[in-house]
Amino acid sequence: MIFDIFNVDWAQTFSTLEGIMWYLIFYLIFLIIMALFLKLALSFFSKAKHKEFGQIVITAFILTIIYALTFLFLGGWLAWIIVLVTAWLIISGRHHTGFLGAIVVTVIAFILFIIVSILLVVLFGITLYIILI
Numbered sequence: 754m755i756f757d758i759f760n761v762d763w764a765q766t767f768s769t770l771e772g773i774m775w776y777l778i779f780y781l782i783f784l785i786i787m788a789l790f791l792k793l794a795l796s797f798f799s800k801a802k803h804k805e806f807g808q809i810v811i812t813a814f815i816l817t818i819i820y821a822l823t824f825l826f827l828g829g830w831l832a833w834i835i836v837l838v839t840a841w842l843i844i845s846g847r848h849h850t851g852f853l854g855a856i857v858v859t860v861i862a863f864i865l866f867i868i869v870s871i872l873l874v875v876l877f878g879i880t881l882y883i884i885l886i
Contacts, residue, residue: 780817788813790869794862795848802849812847816840 788810795804803809823836837859844855 784810784813784817787817790862790866791844791858793865794858795850797861798848798850798854798858800849803847808847812843815843819843 788806791813792804792806792809795809803812819839820836823832823839827835840859841852841855844850844858845852848855848858850858
């Protein structure tokens with residue numbers, strides 16, 4: 754069967770139109786959040802090009818497709834290494850930050866995400882676990 758290579762629970766979420774729509778809604782929310790933090794991180798680099806939000810959404814879209822395809826077929830540390838190096842190459846190539854600059858952009862975006870998550874926990878009294886899901 755085709756579902757033998759995929760996670761069965763994950764594949765069954767696409768069995769109904771409602772499941773597909775919920776997945777697309779969550780994906781769109783994740784894509785916008787990722788693009789926002791990437792835009793904030795790129796704003797620290799004065800030499801970065803293509804800092805418009807539309808260009809950053811395209812970069813985030815490419816990154817999420819690569820994440821999904823890599824983790825669909827691979828797992829563990831190898832998948833993380835492939836995904837991170839590919840993300841850094843794409844960010845450095847699309848936004849002209851250089852490879853080291855792409856690493857710094859990724860770290861800054863992650864730190865900003867953690868700071869915003871902690872602020873949401875403090876302000877609204879929700880648990881951090883729910884934010885990180």
